[in-house]
Amino acid sequence: MKLGSVITLLPPPEGADPLIWRVDKAASLGLTCLGVFVREEWKAPDYLRKVAEHAARKGVELRLGTGGNFYLHGAQARAEIDRVAEQVIHARRHLGTTFSSLAPGPMLTHHRFAAGPPLSERKARLSENLGTLADAVRGEGITLGLENHCDWRGHEVVEIVRGANRTNLMMQIDTGNAFSVFEEPVDCARAMGPWVVSSHLKDVHVTPFATGDMRGSRAVSVPLGQGHVDNVEICRILERESPDPASLTLLIEPFYVPEGVDPLKFLEESVAWGKVHLAEFLN
Amino acid sequence: MRLGATPNLIVTPNGKDDLPSQIDAAVAAGLNALNVRLRDLSTDNAYLENAAAYAAKKDVMLVGFGTGANFYLTGAEADAQHERLTELILRARKHLGLTIVGTPPGPMSMQRWAPGPPLGERKARVAANLRRLGAAVQSSGVTLALENHCDWRGHEVADIIVRAGQANLGVQIDTGNAFSVFEEPVECARALAPYIVSSHFKDVLCTPFATGPARGSRVTSVPLGQGSTDNRTICDIIVRETPNGRSIPLLIEPFYLDDDQSPREFLAASVRWAKENLAEYLD
Numbered sequence: 001m002k003l004g005s006v007i008t009l010l011p012p013p014e015g016a017d018p019l020i021w022r023v024d025k026a027a028s029l030g031l032t033c034l035g036v037f038v039r040e041e042w043k044a045p046d047y048l049r050k051v052a053e054h055a056a057r058k059g060v061e062l063r064l065g066t067g068g069n070f071y072l073h074g075a076q077a078r079a080e081i082d083r084v085a086e087q088v089i090h091a092r093r094h095l096g097t098t099f100s101s102l103a104p105g106p107m108l109t110h111h112r113f114a115a116g117p118p119l120s121e122r123k124a125r126l127s128e129n130l131g132t133l134a135d136a137v138r139g140e141g142i143t144l145g146l147e148n149h150c151d152w153r154g155h156e157v158v159e160i161v162r163g164a165n166r167t168n169l170m171m172q173i174d175t176g177n178a179f180s181v182f183e184e185p186v187d188c189a190r191a192m193g194p195w196v197v198s199s200h201l202k203d204v205h206v207t208p209f210a211t212g213d214m215r216g217s218r219a220v221s222v223p224l225g226q227g228h229v230d231n232v233e234i235c236r237i238l239e240r241e242s243p244d245p246a247s248l249t250l251l252i253e254p255f256y257v258p259e260g261v262d263p264l265k266f267l268e269e270s271v272a273w274g275k276v277h278l279a280e281f282l283n
Numbered sequence: 284m285r286l287g288a289t290p291n292l293i294v295t296p297n298g299k300d301d302l303p304s305q306i307d308a309a310v311a312a313g314l315n316a317l318n319v320r321l322r323d324l325s326t327d328n329a330y331l332e333n334a335a336a337y338a339a340k341k342d343v344m345l346v347g348f349g350t351g352a353n354f355y356l357t358g359a360e361a362d363a364q365h366e367r368l369t370e371l372i373l374r375a376r377k378h379l380g381l382t383i384v385g386t387p388p389g390p391m392s393m394q395r396w397a398p399g400p401p402l403g404e405r406k407a408r409v410a411a412n413l414r415r416l417g418a419a420v421q422s423s424g425v426t427l428a429l430e431n432h433c434d435w436r437g438h439e440v441a442d443i444i445v446r447a448g449q450a451n452l453g454v455q456i457d458t459g460n461a462f463s464v465f466e467e468p469v470e471c472a473r474a475l476a477p478y479i480v481s482s483h484f485k486d487v488l489c490t491p492f493a494t495g496p497a498r499g500s501r502v503t504s505v506p507l508g509q510g511s512t513d514n515r516t517i518c519d520i521i522v523r524e525t526p527n528g529r530s531i532p533l534l535i536e537p538f539y540l541d542d543d544q545s546p547r548e549f550l551a552a553s554v555r556w557a558k559e560n561l562a563e564y565l566d
Contacts, residue, residue, distance in 0.1 A: 111491045113511045150491040150500075153467075180491040180500040182465045184436075204499070208394045208433040208463040215539050216487070217433075217463040217502035228396050256498055 001235065001245060001281045002061060003274050004033030006200070006253045009267040018042065019051045025264075027058040029271050032283070035101070035200070035251040037065050038091050048094035056096075063198060063249055064091045067103030067149070070129040071110055071122060077129050085136040092140045100142065101172040101198060102130070103149040104160070111151040112181060123156060127163030134166035145172035145198045150180040154188030161195055171195040173238070176202030176229050176255055179219045189234040193241030200253040201274070203227035221255035223266050225273035235281045246283060250274070284518070284529055284564045285344050286557055287316025289483070289536040292550040302334035306343050313554050315342055315566065316532040319379065320349035321371055331378035339380075346481055346532055347375050347384035348430075348455070354412040355389045355405065361412055369419045376423045383481050383532075384425055385455035387432035388443070394434040395464060406439065410446035417449035428455035428481045433463040437471030444478045454478040456521075459485030459512050459538055462502045472517040476524035483536040484557075486510035504538035506549050508556030518564045529564070533557070 005026060012021040019042060026034045034055070042048070055062050068084040070077070088100045104110070104126050112119060134144055146169065148157050154173075161169055173196045178188035189196075204219045205227040224231065239245045252270045257263050275282070288309065295304040302319065309317045317338070325331060338345050350371060356364055375381045388409045395402060409429075417427050429452065431440045437456075444452060454475045460483070461471035489511040490501045507514060522528040535553045540546060558565065 107492055108494070113489050113491065179465050182462050182467060182489060182500075182502075184465065206396060206465060208396075209391050214497040214501075215541075216504060217465075217500075218497070219465070219500035221499060258498070 001238070001248045001250050001278070001283060002032040003271070003278070003282055004031045004035065004061070004063075004249055004251045005267055005271075006035040006065070006251050007037070008257070009252065009254065009263045011263055020054055023051065023055045023058050023060050026060050029268065030275070031271065032059055033061040033063060033249040033251060035063050035065050035249075035253070036095070036097075038087065038095065043090065045094040048091070052094070052096040061249065062095060062097050063251065064088065064095070064097040064100035066100050069105045069110075070126050070133070071105045072129070073125070081129060081133045081136060085133055088137050088142055088144075089140050092137075092142050098141055098143065099145060099198060101145045101147050103147055104130070104151060107150045112153070112156065119156070123160050124163060126160045130160065130169055131164035131166050134164065134169040138166070138168045143168045143170055143197060145170050147172040147200065148174050148177050148181070148188060148192070150177050153181050153183045154178060154191035158191050158195065170197045170243075172198040172200065174200040174202055174253070175231055175234050176204045176227070179204050179206055179229070185229045186233050186237070189237045190241075193237050194243070196238055196242040196248065197244070198249045199238070199251065201231060201250040202253050202255055203229045203231065203270075204255050219255070221258055223273065224252060224270035225277065232277055235278055239281055245281075250278070285316040285532045285566055286554065287314045287318065287344065287346070287532050287534040288312070288550055289318040289348070289534055290320055291540065292535060292537065292546045293317070294547045303337050306334070306338050306341050309343055310341050312550055313558065316344040316346060316534060318348050318385075318534050318536075319345050319375075319381065321347045321375055321384065322349045322351045324371065324375060324379075328374070328378045331375075335378070335380040344532055345379060345381055346534060347372070347381040348386070350384065350386050352386045353389040354409040355393050356412070357408065365412070365415060365419070368416055372420050372425055373423055376420070376425050382424055382426060383428055385428040385430050385481055385483075387430050388434060391433050395436070395439065402439070406443050407446060410443045413443070413452055414447040414449045417447065417452045421449075421451045426451045426453055426480050428453050430455040430483065431457050431460050431464070431471060431475070433460050436464050436466045437461060437474035441474050441478060453480035455481040455483060457483040457485055457536070458514055458517050459487040459510070462487050462489055462512065468512050469516050469520070472520045473524070476520050477526070479521055479525045479528075479531055482521070482531055482533050484514060484533040485536050485538055486512045486514060486553075487538050502538070504540070506556065507535065507553035508560065509552070515560055518561055522564060533561075
């Protein structure tokens with residue numbers, strides 16, 4: 001497995017190149033993969049090729065992250081699929097990314113507890129749209145990874161991907177997001193394991209019954225090792241169950257960056273924990 | 284099934300908190316069961332006997348809870364608590380006629396993620412202390428009901444019951460508390476169904492990813508029918524899988540009451556929902 005980070009934990013200093021600097025910083029931390037997204041202002045083919053060549057020299061694998069709204073119907077769905085396919089293919093051709101993670105929809109409003117059609121209908125809609133997207137990018141040699149994105153439980157993501165039944169539609173597990181849908185993260189890993197080709201490695205701290213101003217149960221963001229996600233056991237499951245553990249990327253991601261917290265410090269603490277506690281799994 | 288409530292939702296017209304006034308208020312709210320907090324139990328035995336007779340006359344089932352127990356204790360502390368609880372429960376049985384006493388395993392601070400001995404050891408300690416108390420009150424006809432109290436998941440509570448192996452030890456399922464330990468309440472009900480003898484009937488609202496000052500995942504208190512707990516399916520499981528399932532009291536309890544929340548309105552909304560949506564299960 002390869003240890004890496006998402007780019008949000010690597011904020012470049014003013015004036016620095018937004019992607020080249022992040023590749024360098026990731027490499028300096030001993031990371032071998034980086035989860036990137038491509039902003040409009042970074043889309044120039046020559047720039048992306050320069051980033052790809054730099055990352056290759058530094059031994060940092062780039063993995064794309066994207067999302068869309070795959071709950072749409074008809075012409076709206078078709079337009080959304082075309083839009084996302086164009087993004088993913090553009091990155092494939094110029095940045096060299098052969099993988100892209102996918103969020104199925106807007107997570108604040110489209111999750112399993114939100115009002116709407118029966119869950120089975122929503123899952124079927126996602127299967128259909130994601131299957132169409134997978135077909136649109138297959139010729140480019142791209143694999144997609146549907147993420148449990150604070151919306152569905154692991155066994156539900158499995159249903160969606162099985163429903164689509166495309167060889168290039170796999171999964172990106174987010175190890176901490178399981179708690180956000182009130183699921184044990186280890187159970188989530190057991191369910192998704194056979195389809196996992198990438199991961200967001202995350203820790204969250206849970207409080208069953210908080211008092212004070214924020215009463216009730218809470219799950220909040222912490223660096224790796226400071227919360228309640230059993231990422232060691234999850235890696236053990238992925239080592240055993242995932243299709244190709246050696247190529248699996250563990251991209252450290254925060255649940256969110258808490259106010260007043262330095263993202264780089266958050267990452268450094270997480271990397272330090274990962275290198276000690278996940279050593280047996282890392283390439 | 285009888286529909287009832289915990290005393291913090293019962294508002295008496297005259298503001299008095301004596302049992303006959305609470306029984307009258309419960310009947311007025313359309314209930315036929317009432318939780319009695321044993322920690323505050325009167326030492327006036329004649330008063331308790333009159334209250335029991337009044338409850339029988341009004342056809343209100345009384346169920347004990349709130350003993351202030353801590354079954355994690357060891358040694359002399361455990362012995363002292365055992366004596367206190369045995370005396371309290373036998374008195375409540377003899378003078379108030381209670382046959383079911385709900386209890387948490389201990390303070391909510393002793394939840395499954397709190398630092399301490401391995402979970403197996405903690406469960407064994409709780410099981411041993413409950414076995415001892417169960418044996419001490421068995422001949423009086425009291426059944427103890429261990430609650431999932433924002434501390435353990437359903438399968439873990441079932442494990443404690445099995446370890447105790449005490450015939451008069453069952454479960455008081457709290458339908459909403461499952462979410463507080465990041466567990467699906469329906470799964471909790473399936474795990475506990477064989478052992479249920481009472482219930483705290485609760486709804487909570489789950490937010491996978493909250494923005495604003497309380498970022499992250501949250502579970503908050505709502506009246507029945509306004510949250511994410513599938514209490515209808517849980518009732519169905521109890522009726523189908525619990526011995527004498529139709530005799531289980533459904534005691535409405537809030538996760539918490541906000542400072543500005545009216546207990547009367549909270550209860551009225553919950554009773555209205557239950558009578559509309561659980562009619563087929565209610566006596």
